[in-house]
Amino acid sequence: MIKFTDVTKEYPKTGAALKNASFHIKKGEFAFLTGHSGAGKSTALRLVYLADRPTSGEVRVSGFATARLAAGDVPRLRRRLGIVFQDFQLLEDRTAEENVAFTLEVTRARRTTIGPRVMRVLTQVGLAGKAGQYPRELSGGEQQRVAIARALVNDPVVLLADEPTGNLDERATRGIFQLLRDINASGTAVLMATHDLDLVRSLPGAHLIELQTGEVVYDSAGDAPAAEEAP
Amino acid sequence: MNLVLRETGLAFRRAPLLSALSITTIAFSLFVFGLFGLVAVNIERAIGSVAERVEVVAYLKRGTPIETLALAQADIEAFPEVESVEHVTEEQALARARRDLTEFQDIFQDLEVNPLPSSFDVRLKPPFRDAAHVTEVAHRLQSFAFVDDVRYGRDWVEKLDRLRDIAGAVGSVVGAAFALVAIIIIGTTIRMAVLQRAREIAIMRLVGATDSFIRLPFLLEGLVKGLLGGLVALGLSAGAWALINQALLRASFFTPAQAAIGVAAGGLLGLAGSALSVGRHLRSV
Numbered sequence: 001m002i003k004f005t006d007v008t009k010e011y012p013k014t015g016a017a018l019k020n021a022s023f024h025i026k027k028g029e030f031a032f033l034t035g036h037s038g039a040g041k042s043t044a045l046r047l048v049y050l051a052d053r054p055t056s057g058e059v060r061v062s063g064f065a066t067a068r069l070a071a072g073d074v075p076r077l078r079r080r081l082g083i084v085f086q087d088f089q090l091l092e093d094r095t096a097e098e099n100v101a102f103t104l105e106v107t108r109a110r111r112t113t114i115g116p117r118v119m120r121v122l123t124q125v126g127l128a129g130k131a132g133q134y135p136r137e138l139s140g141g142e143q144q145r146v147a148i149a150r151a152l153v154n155d156p157v158v159l160l161a162d163e164p165t166g167n168l169d170e171r172a173t174r175g176i177f178q179l180l181r182d183i184n185a186s187g188t189a190v191l192m193a194t195h196d197l198d199l200v201r202s203l204p205g206a207h208l209i210e211l212q213t214g215e216v217v218y219d220s221a222g223d224a225p226a227a228e229e230a231p
Numbered sequence: 232m233n234l235v236l237r238e239t240g241l242a243f244r245r246a247p248l249l250s251a252l253s254i255t256t257i258a259f260s261l262f263v264f265g266l267f268g269l270v271a272v273n274i275e276r277a278i279g280s281v282a283e284r285v286e287v288v289a290y291l292k293r294g295t296p297i298e299t300l301a302l303a304q305a306d307i308e309a310f311p312e313v314e315s316v317e318h319v320t321e322e323q324a325l326a327r328a329r330r331d332l333t334e335f336q337d338i339f340q341d342l343e344v345n346p347l348p349s350s351f352d353v354r355l356k357p358p359f360r361d362a363a364h365v366t367e368v369a370h371r372l373q374s375f376a377f378v379d380d381v382r383y384g385r386d387w388v389e390k391l392d393r394l395r396d397i398a399g400a401v402g403s404v405v406g407a408a409f410a411l412v413a414i415i416i417i418g419t420t421i422r423m424a425v426l427q428r429a430r431e432i433a434i435m436r437l438v439g440a441t442d443s444f445i446r447l448p449f450l451l452e453g454l455v456k457g458l459l460g461g462l463v464a465l466g467l468s469a470g471a472w473a474l475i476n477q478a479l480l481r482a483s484f485f486t487p488a489q490a491a492i493g494v495a496a497g498g499l500l501g502l503a504g505s506a507l508s509v510g511r512h513l514r515s516v
Contacts, residue, residue, distance in 0.1 A: 049437065072441070079439035089434055093245055105234050106440035150438070 001027045001158060001189060002048055007057035009043050009214075017043040019214040020057070024221065025191055025207060027157070030184045032200050033193040035211035041193035044211070045162050048191070049081055050074050062157050079107050082151025082159040082188075086166035088143045090135045096122065096146045097131040103150050121149040125179060141172030148179060158189040165196060173199070238448040239455065242424070249427060250456065253420040257460025258467065260413040261497050265468035267409050268493065271402050273482045278395055282360040285391070287353040287369050287383040293321075295377040303375055307351060312359035312368050317352040321345050348379060362389045417460075417500050421453050422508040432512065442513050449509045450502055457501020461494035 002025040009018040018040045025031045033041045046052045047059050050066055059066045064077050090099050100118045109117070122128050125145040135143050144164060151159055161180065165173035177199055184190045194200065200208060210218035243250045291300065300318060307316045319327070324347040329339045353372065355364060365388050369381045425432070435445050472484050485493065 051437075075436075075439045075441045077439075078437060083437050089430075089437070091431055091434060102434075103438040106435050106438060106444060108444075154439070 001025060001062055002191065003058075003060040004044070004047075005058045005060075007044075007047065007054045007059055009040075009047060009052060010055045016055075016214050018047070018054075018211075021211070021214070021216050022057075023209050023216055023219050025158070025189060027189055028184070028187055029189050029207050030181065030203060030205075031189070031191045031207035031209065032203075033191065033209050033211060034195060034197065034200055036195060038213070039211040040214040041195075041211055042162055043214075045083075045160050045191070045193055048160055049078060049083055075107075079154055080157050082148075082154065082156035084144070084147050084151050084159065084161040084164045086163040088135070088140075088147045088167075090143055090146055090150075092135050095132050095134055096127060096138065096149075099135070099146055100150045100153050103153050107154065117153055118149075121153045122146075124152065124183075125149045139172065140168050141175055144168065144172070144176050145179065148176070148183070152183065152188070156188060158191055159183060161190065161192040161194075163194055164192065165194065165199070177202070235447045235451060239451045242428070242448065242452050243455075246424070246427060249424060253424060254456050254459045254463065256420045257413075257417050257456055257497065257501065258463035260416040261460055261464035261493070261500075262467040262471075264406075264409045264413050265464050265493060266471060267406060268485065268489075269468060269472060269482065271398075271406065272485060272489065274398050274402075276483055278391070278398060279357065282357070282391060282395075285355060285360040285365060285383075285388055287355070287365060287372060287381060289351045289353065289369075289372040289375070289378045290348045290380045290382070291350060292377050292379045293348065299377060303377070304351065307353060307372070310368060310371065312355050312364050314354045314356045317354075319350045319352055321347055321349045324349060360388075360391075361395070362392045414500060414504070417457070418504040418507060421449075421456070421501065421504040422512075424452065425449060425505075425508045425512050429512065445513065446506070446509050449505045453501040453503075453505025453508075454498050455501070457504070458494060458498040460501065461497020464497065465490055465494055 004021050004023050007018055007021045008016060010016045021040070021044065033044055035041055043052070047054055047066070048061055050061075050069070053067060061077060062080050064073070066077070069077065091102065094102065097118055100121060101114050104114045104117060119128060119131070122131050125148050127142060127145050127149065130138060130142065135146065138146065144167075148159075148164075159180070164180070165176050168176060173196070180190050180192065181203070200206070206220075208218065208220040209216060304316050304318055307313060322345065325339070325342075325345050328347060329336070332339075351372070353368065355368065359365075359368075362385070365383050366385070369383050372378055373381050432445055436442075469484065472482060475482055484490075
């Protein structure tokens with residue numbers, strides 16, 4: 001469903017952030033992208049949600065070949081993805097409910113469906129009781145739950161999470177991680193970039209891709225180019 | 232559309248100070264342009280009222296049959312440049328001289344024969360009241376066999392032309408400079424509003440909003456700010472005009488059509504400024 005084939009991404013100032021990276025994340029998987037900071041995890045995610053395009057190689061996401069995707073079609077692709085960031089990226093002057101509804105409004109969902117859909121995902125993330133609160137009135141873990149609700153409300157095929165627990169204490173981290181596992185259990189693929197190896201170890205069956213200075217050095221699915229070339 | 236209106240309203244409600252500030256900035260830059268406009272309008276009218284006196288007088292040979300003159304008058308009236316032709320008979324000319332040249336009253340009293348010729352007094356339409364057209368019409372009048380002489384105050388018309396050219400050139404340069412300053416200030420103001428909402432724009436994009444959808448509330452916001460700024464500028468100009476009228480000199484104000492164009496131009500500038508700022512921002516992120 002997400003397929004990187006020999007993907008290189010170079011930035012004019014900082015050079016190559018990804019080098020010939022190849023991996024394949026299948027429908028319904030829980031996958032980790034790990035590595036030290038600067039290893040290329042965020043770059044890989046940015047290529048998935050088309051904040052950037054690869055310098056060379058091919059990125060396919062949910063049937064879209066992103067290299068050939070017209071700028072006008074990018075929103076269509078993004079509506080099939082849910083994206084969660086370390087710093088939540090919530091609109092401070094809107095309530096939890098409004099932050100989630102915003103996604104549906106800007107994608108022109110039918111008005112009558114917005115309220116019920118928002119409440120459904122807020123309930124799913126355990127925040128139905130705090131729908132009317134502003135981000136500043138919520139804890140970090142709760143803010144991340146709102147961000148996850150916002151990412152889920154469009155029923156994405158994959159949830160992309162870039163260090164979603166990076167700003168949270170251990171308890172909140174466990175809660176958010178459990179929530180991501182629950183979401184995955186209900187059928188949504190999750191691609192999570194993290195450097196927290198404790199989290200990775202706590203889910204032994206997950207697909208694990210390790211990056212080092214832009215190169216894929218380990219892929220538990222075993223279909224990295226190095227593995228393919230092995231006899 | 233509802234959402235676009237709501238988002239636009241929200242932009243004003245959430246940042247009332249910034250909105251008021253940008254409307255004020257737009258208003259003052261348009262006000263400066265408006266003041267210049269007032270000066271331009273008044274100079275234009277002053278020159279226009281002087282130009283109204285531009286007249287070509289064709290003196291007619293004595294004894295020309297009245298039928299010939301009637302036909303010729305119709306011909307001259309059909310010139311594209313001509314607004315009106317008045318046939319001044321010899322008697323009318325004398326009466327006019329007696330009325331206007333009172334210092335020569337005695338001479339006119341003692342006359343046995345009327346020395347004054349009859350004439351066609353030809354007035355030109357406003358766009359043709361310049362030296363080139365006046366000379367051209369004078370030449371054409373001269374070619375009629377019954378025309379003895381043509382007078383039109385050549386020097387005077389040329390001076391008027393020169394005055395008009397200077398006013399036009401200064402007006403264009405100063406006007407363009409003021410307009411440019413207004414455009415830059417308005418553009419910057421709106422860019423600030425866009426930057427203030429950069430985070431929101433980024434989130435809108437991430438959740439799959441199209442660029443045109445993101446753009447719309449900003450365009451509407453720019454239009455509304457421009458129109459409001461234009462209205463405030465019109466009010467300020469009216470105030471300045473009233474003060475000038477009271478304290479300095481009688482001046483004219485914009486016609487309702489000019490005022491409406493001014494306010495609409497404010498709206499258009501706001502709209503264009505927004506389109507440029509948002510477009511630039513969307514391309515850069």
